[in-house]
Amino acid sequence: MNKIRIHQSRSHRKASERYKDVTFYYEDGTVWEGSIPIEYRRTGTNLYEEKEIQEYLKKAYDYCQPSKRQEWLAEQEKFWASKRKEETWQLFEQLKTFKWTCVSCVYNNPNWARRNQDLKEMGYTIATDTNRFCEQCGKRRTFLILVPLPRGGLSGYEIWSQALREKIVKVLGSYDAYEGKRVKSESLLPDHKFPEIRWNLETKRNSIEHLTDEEIRRDFQLLSNQRNLQKREVCRSCYQTNIRGYPFGIKFYSQGNEQWSEEIPKTGKEAEQGCLGCGWYDLEAWRQAVNQKLKEFSE
Structure with missing residues (x-):
């Protein structure tokens, strides 16, 4: 079975982001469904050539392995140690399931877009789907998914606050x-x-x-x-x-x-x-x- 299944290419024009919607299959039976940004200005990612995209997805697949997520979360715990009362941290807490998350359901704050932007400025990779059906809301809402890539992305982009x-x-x-x-x-x-x-x-x-x-x-x-x-x-x-x-x-x-x-x-x-x-x-x-x-x- 192919470890990486690509479903479609998708764009979030307002944020100038492009994604590959994917399913990652792992040897322990874990399946991760999400989106990997292939254009994401805050980490300097902007891929068009198919070969480059394929190589990038392979790297993302490795970073998203279930066995690496706890280590990734431990690193973030250190990063957030002195920032736990911030509104931005509260949004991060809701996203660290690495699953598609309806913002309207989990984050009762009208400034969620600003908080999401703050997380991106901190170097986090977050994909957006502005038209996803929410089973709980019964409506189409904006969903976010946190991708456990290194802060700053895979390109070595410098992170600034x-x-x-x-x-x-x-x-x-x-x-x-x-x-x-x-x-x-x-x-x-x-x-x-x-x-x-x-x-x-x-x-x-x-x-x-x-x-x-x-x-x-x-x-x-x-x-x-x-x-x-x-x-x-x-x-x-x-x-x-x-x-x-x-x-x-x-x-x-x-x-x-x-x-x-x-x-x-x-x-x-x-x-x-x-x-x-x-x-x-x-x-x-x-x-x-x-x-x-x-x-x-x-x-």
Whole structure:
């Protein structure tokens, strides 16, 4: 019998998430029915190629094994030790069955969506079904399922708290690097200039909660969710083709050209050198370089 059965692909457009609805069959007879996100921006997951998806599902299958769930829960107990009175923890407590859970039935709080978002910001992987029939309610409701993957996901994405996110937005002055202007902070996401697709195990920092203002300005820029996803696709294409992208249809590089240098590794911290000069890597620095060139031409 196939250990992994894929039922369908599904999207949650409001959250910009895509899933594979699956059933995992384990040797001890346990069956787990759920959804594995294949696009999940908070962990840097964005898969399209079938081979990549299959490999990702195999990894998820292993992490979801019944024998590993108690160890996973023990780790979370330590994480929540000082946060047990928080409303977000209360939602987590309802979800740690790893089963589809009707929010209306188990969490009597009108702000459940905010609490769900908080859990995601903490690095938890949670799939959503907005139109699932609830036997108890007798209605179609929003269901959530907690997937026991490592916090931060399988991609090695750095986890940040809401407090750190707010600090990054404040330090960067609510400045939308793509639009080149200050906007409402609620519409902005901190974006790693160095794309996660080029990270390896040595690239991820164990903690980024104590970043200095200088480190924040060096490593991050602010983008809307739409532009963050757009940049991710551009960086993904660059990784696959070795052809660097460019924003606004302007093929200009302040360093190098459109070809990824063969002398620079494709992954790891040294790979960041290959990103320098690309508009998507640092939109504001690239904009200033373009304006400088225009000034030189006009003089």
